[in-house]
Amino acid sequence: MKLLHELVFPFIAVLAAFIIGAVLILIVGDNPIEAYRLLFGSALSWPDGIGYTLFYATPLIFTGLAVLVAFRCGLLNIGAEGQLYIAAFAVAWVGITFANLSAWILVPLCFIAAIVGGGVWGAIPGALKARFGSHEVINTIMLNFVAIALVSYFTQYHYKTPGDPILQTVPIGSGAEIARLGKFIPGLPDRIPLNVAFIVALVACVLVYFFLWRTKWGYEIRATGNNPSAAEYGGISIRKQIVLAMVVSGALAGLVGINEVMGYRYRFYDGFSANYGFTGIAVALLGRNHPVGVLLSALFFGMLLRGGIFVDAFTDNVTKDLVDVLQGIVILFVAAEALFRGPFGKFGLLKRPKV
C-alpha cells in the first residue's frame, strides 16, 4: 500500500512526459502512436529487445544505487561518472596484469578492483567534505574531469596495442571474462551482451536495501542524511558517515566496470560511458531514492535507450533525441513534485495568501 502510494507520482510524471512527447512528435510531423509503438515494441521484443533493454539498464542500476546511497546521507554524488571510469580502468588493469591467473582467482580480484577503484575515487570528495567542509558537488564534478583524463592518458600511452587506431587497451585475460546470460537462458543468443553483471546488479539492489534499512551502519547514514544535528546528538560521527556513504556510493558506481570490461568489451574502451553517472541521478530521482524504485526506473530508462534507436531509424522526422526529451520532461515533473506536496496541500500554489 505504502509502496503503491510512492509509485503514483513517478507514474504520473512518466505519463505526462509521454503526452508532451506525443505533442512534439506531432509538431515535427510524425504519428505519435506509431512512434511509441516502435519504441515499446522494439524495447520489449524477444530476445533482442528485452536482452538489450536489460543490458542498457545494468549500468544505470549501479549508478542509480550509487546516487541513492549518497543521497540518503544528504550528499549529492555527481561524481559517479568519474568513479565508474576509474573502476573500469582498474578492472582492466587487473585483468591485463594478471591475465594468466585462473578465473576462480581473477574474477573475484577484478570485482575487488571495481569496488576499490570506485570506492577510493568516492572517498576523496567524502574526506574533503568531512575534513574541510568543502562541498561534495563541486569536488565530485571536478574529479570527473580528473578521472576521465587520467584513464585516457594511461590507455593512450601505456596500455594500448601499438598501432591500434582505436583508443582502447589490450584485451583482458580470458580468466577475467564473465559469462553472457545467453549461456543460461535458452532462446537468448550469445551475441547479446547481457551478462552476469545484470545478476550482480539485482543482488546489489537487495544488498543496498539491507545495508540501509537493516544494519546499524545504514541507520547511521540515514540518520545523518535526515538530520545531522540529531544524528550527532545520538552519538553518531557525521564525518565518518559522510566518508562511509561516499565510499559505498563510489564502489556501487564502480561496479559498472564489471558490466563494461568483464562482460561486454573484455578491454577498457576510452569514453565508453554514455553519461551513465549523470543518468544515475535521474534514475535515483525517478526511483524516489529507494532500491526498488531505482531498479524499476533503470529498466524504464533502459527501454527508452533501446527503443530510441528504432524510433530514430524507422520514422521520417523523429530522431533518438526524443529519448533525451522524454528523460528531461520526466525529471522536470519529478522535481516539481515538491510543489505539489507543499505545506498547503494539493492546491498549494493556488491557495497561497496574497499578502
Place this chain on the structure above:
Amino acid sequence: MLILRNITKHFGSVVANERVNIEVEPGTIHAIVGENGAGKSTAMRIAYGFYEADSGEILLDGEVQQITTPHDAIARGVGMVHQHFMLVGTMTVAENIVLGAEPGSVLSLDLTEAAAEIRKLSAEFRLSVDPHAIVENLSVGQQQRVELLKALYRHARLLILDEPTAVLTPQEVDEFFAILRSMREQGKTVIIITHKLSEVLAISDQVTVMRDGRVVGRLETSETSAAELARLMVGREVLLRVEKPDSKPGATELKVKNLSVMTADGGKRVDNASFEVRRGEIVGIAGVEGNGQTELIEALAGLTEPAQLSGEIWFEDRDITRQAARSRRELGIAHIPEDRHRRGLLLDFDLAENSILGVHYRKPVVTYPGDIVLDYDAIQQRARRIISDFDVRPPDTELPARSLSGGNQQKLIIGRELDLKPRLLLVSQPTRGVDIGAIEFIHRNLVAMRDAGCAVLLVSAELEEVTSLSDRLLVIHEGRIVGEVDPKVATIEEIGLLMTRGH
C-alpha cells in the same frame, strides 16, 4: 466586531472545528485558549480566509461576509500575524511592509511616503521600528513588530495573533503586552491565540476556551482563574504546581570545574562555570535565554568541539571533558535537548526508529552476526514500551515523528532518554510548546527520576518551572554562574534581578 457562527471544518476524516461559535467585541483583547490541536488556529485561519469552512458563517460588524482568501480579509480590515513570520530577511522593514502593494510605478519603487506612514504608525503604537533597517538584523521581538506594522499599514481594525509570545523572552513579552494595550486604547480589536494561562489572565478582556474542535467556554477574564481555565482546556482537574517531597541528595555525580565554552570569534558563551550536581537532586539553571545555557548543556552532553572547551567536566571520578557524545551516553548520561526538531528527533523516521537513536548500535537493538543487523522485533518492543509508559499519542510505532504534536514528540524523547535509566540527566526546556496536561506528566516524571536517585540538571526559560522543580537553583548571566539561591525561599523578583543584572 467578529462573530464566527456554527463554523465546522473537517480535514479528511479529522474534525478540526465542530459548530464553533466565537464572538469578539470591538475594542477588546480576546484570548482563545486550548491545547495543541484544539482547533484554535483553524478557527482563526477560517476567519482570515486561509481555509474555507465546510459550513457556518463569518460576521464582521454584524454583517455576513464572504471571506474565502486572505485578500478578502485584508480588504475588510482583518490582519493576522502568524506564529512563523512571513518576512523576507534580506529586505528592509519598509520593503517588507509594502510587499504585495508596492507604491510607485512599475519601474521605480517609491518608499518615501510609505516610510513616513510607517514612522507615524510606529510612533502611534509605540513600536519603535526603523523602516530602513534590514529585517534579518532585527531581533525576533522586533521582527514581530514588523509583522504587526504590516497589518496596521493595511488598515487592519482586527488583529489576529497566533501564539505571539512563543518566540519572545520574558522581557519582550512585557513590552509586547504594552503594545497590545496601546492598540486597544486606539480602538483596535485584538484576538490572541495562546496556551499560556498566565498570559491570558494578564492581557485579555474575554476568553474563549476550546477543546477537541469545540468551544467549551466563554468567560470574562476578570471572573475566572488559571485553575478554571486549565480544567476547561484539559477536561479534568490539573495540578498546576509541582508537588514533591524534600530531596535526599547523595554522592556527587557531576562536577564542573572552571568550564568555559569559546565561540569561533574568541567570545565566551560559558565563562568559568563551576558547580556540582548530586544524586537525588534537581539543580536548576535560571537565566534569560541566550546567556549560555544552551552551550553549557551541549558541552556537558559532548556536543561541543573539544577545541572550544577549557576547564574540566567530571562524572563519577572520571574526567569526561574529552569524551565523545557516544561514550558519555554509555556512562549513563542522558540528554533531553532544548530543540526537539533540530536535535531530538529524526522527523521523517518513524517512532520505532526514533526510539533507538543513541542506542541503535548496541544490544538489544542489534543482533548477530557481529551485532550489525538491526533487530526489528526488539526495536518494536522497545518502542511500544516507551509509547505506552509515556502515553505517546497516537500509539502507532510506524508513524513518522513529524506527524505527532509537539507534546507527544517531547514525551517520546523523554521516554527514550529515561528508558536508558541514566545516572545523570541533562534537561533543557522540557515543556516548551507542550500543553498543560503533558507538562504535568513531564514534571512528575522528572521528580520521579530524582527520587529514584538520578542527578538532574534542568535548564528552563520558564522561571516558574525552574523554581518549582529545582532543589537548588543557579542563576546564569552572560555565561557566568552569578549566584545560587534556595528556590523555596527566594522570590521571583530576587531571581529576576540576578538574571538580568548579574548581581
